[in-house]
Amino acid sequence: MRYLPHTEDDIASMLKEVGAKSLEDIFSAIPEDCRRKNALSLPEPLTEWELNDHMGNLAHIMAVSPEYKVFMGAGSYEHYIPASVSYLLGRSEFSTAYTPYQPEISQGTLQAIYEYQTLACLLLGMEVANASMYDGASALAEALLMAIRISRRQKKVAVSSLIHPLYRRVVQTYFAPTDYEIVELPYLKNGRTDISNLANMNDLAAVAVQSPNFFGCVEDLKIIGEHAHKQKALFVTSFTEPLAYGLFKTPGSQGADIVCGEGQSLGIPRSFGGPGLGMFATKKQYMRNMPGRLIGQTKDKDGKRGFVLTLATREQHIRREKATSNICSNQGLCATTAAMYMASVGGTGMRELAKLNYDKAEYLKAELKKAGFKISFVSPTFNEFVVEFPGKSEAAYKRLLGKKIVAGLSLGTYYPELANHYLLCVTETRSKEDMDELVGELKIKN
Template sequence: MEFRYLPMTEADKKEMLATIGVDSTEELFSDIPKQVRLKKDLDLKVPTSEVELKKELAAMANKNANLVEYSSFLGAGVYDHYIPSVVDHVISRSEFYTAYTPYQPEISQGELQAIFEFQTMICELTGMAVANSSMYDGGTALAEAVNLSSAMTRKKKILVSKAIHPESRAVIDSYAKGPNLEIIEIDHKNGLTDLDQLASELDEDTASVVVQYPNFFGQIEPLEQINKLVSQQKKTMLITSSNPLALGYLTPPGEFGADIVVGDTQVFGIPAQFGGPHCGYFATTEKLMRKVPGRLVGQTKDEDGVRGFVLTLQAREQHIRRDKATSNICSNQALNALASSVAMSSIGKHGIKKMAKLNMQKARYAKQQLQDSGISVTTEGPFFNEIVVKLNGSVTAINEQLLEKGIVGGYDLERAYPELKGHMLVAVTEIRSKAEIDAFVKELGDING
């Protein structure tokens, strides 16, 4: 009989204790002070058979709302997009699926080439010169960018827009504690960063200005105006967190003078999967190439003139420079980066632009239908695929009723912005059909009253 796990018997326990040279579990834990030990049994259910356990876990899993049976209008950083079937076929190959970070580049050419292609496509989308091999997610990539800006400018003041994803702002706060950075949040006004407040806070001590494009409310920040303000201060950097799918249609931040562009490639080939794991990207100007955290893959030729790939500029990493390293990040999300690479390659340059345009068109159709049904839409300026609607009751309660209708509603903005009580952030992607949008508008209108 095949077991999915091996239980530990009393004989196993005695054998292990004998092997390490102790007589009892009590002796094994003798170095741990008694006052911090748990003095009671764990509150566990009665042991059961594997068959019964599988049934119980399956029943629990079936309580989840999935994106096959439900139509989702929830975005806020995790989106329901089209994933080409080839993605799973490629990333499920054992050469990729079980590969560890390629520390021996001479025997990891396939893995390194895949990462190199990822870097290349990110550069094309962002308009930047250099991109790394990926990071854990968009939030950590953004926090690393903030720390890099402080290290490069030797300044401590960081201006962070409140129109950035609230979880990303929390990560920035955590990362900023070590180097003692001063984080000043710039308020939002009509769904955009308040440029008047930004101008008043911006001074010669500012290391960087951090904005999101499109921002957390789905609106498109005026990067040209923001960069003009930033450029008035010597050395101050412009950091932009960007949805890479939106960059398939919008002017890339690199063309507006951004110094660092980061984001999350979940929109390309990575399912929602309950919020993670994701894949962050990190792109910069050539000037900052030697300061980029994480790993860089370069293209070269061997002694026979054959094209090959290598890890390059590793002096940035902690295993060589120790405490003087740019970052303590040496790993990456290679498998998810591969998924994004395969998705971007199969969709293609023109396909990505068309996909982005479909998001914009369908979101605008949804906005018009919502307004026609009498629901207040507060989004006024240019936006990508998310809009903000104002409802008459609790968003949480409304979402519970929508779920009963087979619809995953939008994000409750009051969770991160107390002043936006009753406001819902609604995402409409390219795979939402007209029938699904119409059904959402009808049900939301009926519930809203």
């Protein structure tokens, strides 16, 4: 879109319309001590082609595929996107970020979201899914608040320390102004959540874990769910890599009451961190406590199939004190993308793709073991795992970066006890040659 500036005549006309003599008059209500006295320090303007060159130069300093071989996941994953998704998404009928309010003129968009909800339920093994949340982190926070609403009296939630650190930070932000308590569950030496203290915890509204967790390890959801239910708490499962459920049992089949997470892997480009897709599903009995919106299917007066905004339990629609959430929109375009991706790949394709991700990660894991590196945790993993780089790991990481290889994510920032440990990720986009090159470069001593 080109930038079309206002002319002096345009500005004068608008000022006259609002009854102001100058642009300064518009800001007269703002106290003087709150206004900037000096001009903004901005660079000189560029021509359109100079600006394009400048943006290109900025892009070249970013370590991204295909120029760089990126072995980093940690909640954002590089996957191939079918051409059908890109084509369909470009159609003007779908280019909107919102669930519309006028069902009579928005049947196409409403049906697309309805199909997304159906496919999300199938993928996660749940009975009902909403029209999407902002992202995986906000979906988890909303899930825990939902569990507290359902339990009514309990105001304590147990959260695994192996849930994505940034997700846990968002939960803390949501809970900070409340009197709700967050209890963090530690992790075991095998890379799974330690639930041994659950039996000693009273007044729990929910127990939340992530699988595959932040270390890439697959949690035993069935056992954790049984322990949560013994405490009369809801079992909340989170995820950052939904593709894993093409290979492993669904959270719903393992006893989950609420399933939430990030759907970026389902056809959405990484795009330097956004946008994302907050997937959210639950059991039918908890439907009216679910945040966000729900698209339903109905019939019109002529008996033809139609789609409507069935539930919208938010403060803009009902009395604020009865709202389940203040979420104002859903990620409509991203949810539509995910539906297109799941429909294009299909159930068989999801299984094959998940198996490919699993096999490639296992190959890299085995090659690193042969090269003398220690795999930190013995639990089964999906497409990422933790490896320890002995010695001066930062120097090795920088040397690899100089060779255009991004060797995972350093865990020391989030888990100080895991200094020199790196989270490596392999998806279908990484070739055997890429992995062999990584191992070969790591063998070189600094």
